[in-house]
Amino acid sequence: MNTDVESATPALCRLQLGNELRHLRQKAGLTSTQVVRKLFWSPSKLTRLETGENLVVEPSDIMALCQIFEADAETTEVLKGYAAVTKTKRDWWQSTEYRPVIAPGFKAYLGLEATAVALHNYESEFVPGLLQTEAYVRATHQRAHQGLTEEEIGRMVAIRMTRQEALRREVPLKFAAIVSEAVLHRQVGGPEVMRAQLSHIAEVTSLPNVRVQVIPFKSGAHPGMNGAFHTLQFHDRDALKPIIYFENLADAWVSRRQTDVELHEDVFSELQAIALGPQESLSMIKKAMKEH
Template structure:
């Protein structure tokens, strides 16, 4: 339960609202199908509410659900408060500054990342986004998005840097990052930028909510060779099961299919077991710094 609704983000309110609505429905002994029939809703509308996917939630919808679930007045008012935040406040990525450079699929990912409790990230070509320095980010965007104006590049960089606030919030995201050794030696922007970038990884990895491991070349074939992926985990694993996110130059997408998610979870577990531990991995990072 959110103790201070006024200061809560819309993304967090949507997630909490969805979790509590689902709990109320189950306590009332109702299936999703029964609820949508009573309200003449589409099944997807209730699913989006329970998984926190709606950008804004109508108070009238919450009142209708609370009536069906026979929620007490105090609970009803609390859920209406969550809904009000989604209508009156915007998440940072919805601002005019960022909207022009954020695709709909990435906007959806940002909402998931903002509410996730954990993120498992395997990267084969570049430093994980939540660990990148501003200079490193800028070089990547300049190379990947040739033709964009300096202002648009500045906005893309600002998006990446603002994302990193999830590592420092009141209940920080738990990041487990596994990096291919090639990332440490790929020259992105020159030696000075790479030294600063690797020093930043070593510094941030000392935080209790951050774990970094490096997969050495010498280990040969491994479970991450098909490409980078992220697994987002949520506190309420019943209402929001883990999701796998992929990204390429053109777009990003997620899979919620249970069998696919399990395969990627197993792959990440294999990578964790294969790679040296955090302390040895930091030693590898510092060695690469010297070679730059």
């Protein structure tokens, strides 16, 4: 465990804590059922702790688990430190300004995105969120969420803009995006908004940690046609295994199932091979700018 607890975000602490607890339980040879029976907990409480879904973790719960797992004193103190961070700090998306417009499933994703070191995103209908301009975000939400007030849409725009800081943070997120050619031609917000949006993508691709590829129409059928997805990878792949994120009009959710992860990682690799290379993709993006 090499996370600097004092400087870590609550999201990272929750994930790291959950994985350490699961590892300790397995090392102790205990099932989840055995643990919750000893502590008179509901099964969902332990599951939420081990998957990092509890916003706040009580240090007393960590002490109880560490006693059952026979963890040493140093490990116990580190894990209590993780729990303390969740009680004393807030992730930016937990603020009163943003909380009302963030669905539970998307809230879980924001915690994962904030702690990931690499993100792969395939989109067939719109520009990936981390590459969207403010005008494009606003136009998208005005059309897709017609029941929202202008104030609520403004908050959603602010959330999207804040997320993009991950591309320029001290240790930047490695972001690889693949989009269908249709994304370049769909006039979200009108021609002026689209020209600015495509210009922004061309600018961001100059960052060494950003790679954008386009799948042209002439490629025909491909494995990404079943829908958009995100795969997230973390610093310690053994402790924090990759995760898949999906969303639709009704819900947003993550999958930690290894078979799901492997399937989508393989599909993304196939899409990278099918798509135009980064320079050819940039040329197509610039050509589409002129057509708008």
